[in-house]
Amino acid sequence: MNALHALANGSQGRTVIRPSSGWWAVDLRELWAFRELIYFLTWRDIKVRYKQTAIGVAWAVLQPAAMMLVFTVFFGRLARMPSDGVPYPLFAYVGLLPWQLFSRTISESTNSLITDQRLITRVYFPRIIVPISATLAAVVDFLVASLLLIGLLLFYRVTPGITALWLPLLVLLMLITALGVGFWLSALNVEYRDVAYAVPFLNQFWLFITPVVYPTSVVPEAWRVLYGLNPMVGVVEGFRWALLGAGQGPSPAVAGSAAVALLLFVTGLVWFRRRERTFVDAIGSGGR
């Protein structure tokens, strides 16, 4: 057996199959080796989503744009929601961009392993690729929807300041949050299909506790710390601050959000890796 160990770790192209034990980290080298599969699965998700639609990928813009209109009418005009001195449509859209990515990621990745069960029960690949490509497909929508943001910025003559340089970091925070939650939900849904039923509710609830339609300033001071534990608070606030100069910049609250996001991501990853080995047994092999 020890000789096998040595062989396994020593030479290339050798695979050792054994019951795994302990806490596994993600094998980045393996993930890299499967990068083309990540690309193809993402590409498939996007391609299939907009197949047989008349306006295709324009839906990626239309959805947040429609929500922005609804929010502007009901929250901006009728409820007179404050918007940190920014035109309400712009305020809402900058919040909706990361929100839509997050919301789409959690609903798509929850079902991703079940949707791809034929794949999972027939071929080996690191299973983590499935929720990752579900997230990446949402990123493509995010990028398309960002085009409208440029239009809105021009229309309202808002020029992002130097703070916009923070955007890459904020996008990273957004991705870490979405992936972390996606890992948790997708792995849990394999064993407990209850998750799929809870997610639409979770999605709505999460929208209420995220400053998309309202600014953080309306949240009572005493609740801010607890509120900041929602990593999407840091993301949405950060986006507004970086692009529009509204609200606060990176503060202890954002640091708190980032810490929670990182915690979700790491624990989600570990949980996923631990459950991964029983996915196939839990899913069943689909008849054969």
Place this chain on the structure above:
Amino acid sequence: MGGIAIRAEGLGKRYRIGQLQRYKALRDTMAEAFAAPFRRLRALGRSSDPNGGVQDATIWALKDVSFEIPAGAVVGIIGRNGAGKSTLLKVLSRITEPTEGCAEIAGRVGSLLEVGTGFHPELTGRENVFLNGAILGMRRGEIERKFDEIVAFAEVEKFVDTPTKFYSSGMYLRLGFAVAAHLEPEILLVDEVLAVGDVEFQRKCLGKMSEVAHQGRTVLFVSHNLAAVQSLCERACLLEAGRLARSGPAGEVIKDYLESLAAWDTVPLDRREDRAGDGSVRIRSIRIESADADRTVRTTSRLRVNVEYKSDGPLRYARFLVGVYDQTSVGIFLLDSEGMAGLPDVLPAEGTVTCVTDPINLTPGRCIVNVAVIKAGRLADHIQYAAHIDVEGEHAYGLARLPERSWMMCVLPQTWSLDGHN
């Protein structure tokens, strides 16, 4: 590289019976969690068993399987339903983890457990080739290089830019196999993929498989088609109830297997557990005899087949299948109740259906009988080698002698004449 391509040491895979249920609801786990402390306490009370009280509902689909396969060997894996063939392949292709033991594989592995894995019906043939290739582990450049060859092999040149949902099932299979056939792994794991598709397609796949086998690649081939195993593989492994029962030259292992099967059909069907299907209908017995007065099956006999079944309730849309095969699993004929008048639409929960045939015209020798029930399109029960038929006889239809079974399977009533002299 030479040497050993696959080495397995004490491989075992245990399933909890609970895992065979499709999934559990959160509520069940909570109930389990509450029940568990007590179960553990109880287990302590009578803990002569090292596994405690938790080993109640588990089965070993694979147990203590050890073998070595030299590089370049083509090995068939045979065994009855539920013997662990597919589980072994799944463990070796890393789809599921073993519970114990380990295996070591030297080289790039391609596993082909199904053709067209990951095909999406909305995508075109071209798109699916790339997707499927990536899933099977091909590089993009590799797929691009082989694309024309793949499409030509599948004979779908005219339809590469048509969504595969418009493909016929034959085209779909051909394209799926074509991608897999152009995979160039050092080790190829193949499951029953040849069981699907028409005869022409099967022949083409077998041809491609033997081509691969002759290129010095290591192939592990699971099949019920003993004739294919015999012709493709020099060695074979026989699995029985999750254990490796025998391995050696393919011809010998197959012979042993057939002998062990012959012993099996004396076990009453009701006690057989090597079944496939969802179990909603259970075949309790099958009796095959000649419709002749002395019940002996001869070349000219008409068969009478009785299948006794039991179901949970009244049986709707049931389809009974009785397949008759020769000793190497080549199909001879199929009795199929679908579309035949005679059975009512709704059958009682328990009963016996009978099928009577025309003369079978088979040469003397042994035939193997598989039986299955399909209920509303889903396989409900399937037993392989449920029975055998020994066709007796010396003469039939006035022929001077009957050909040997190993040479010819059938004879026909015939008339001869010289032209112009009737």
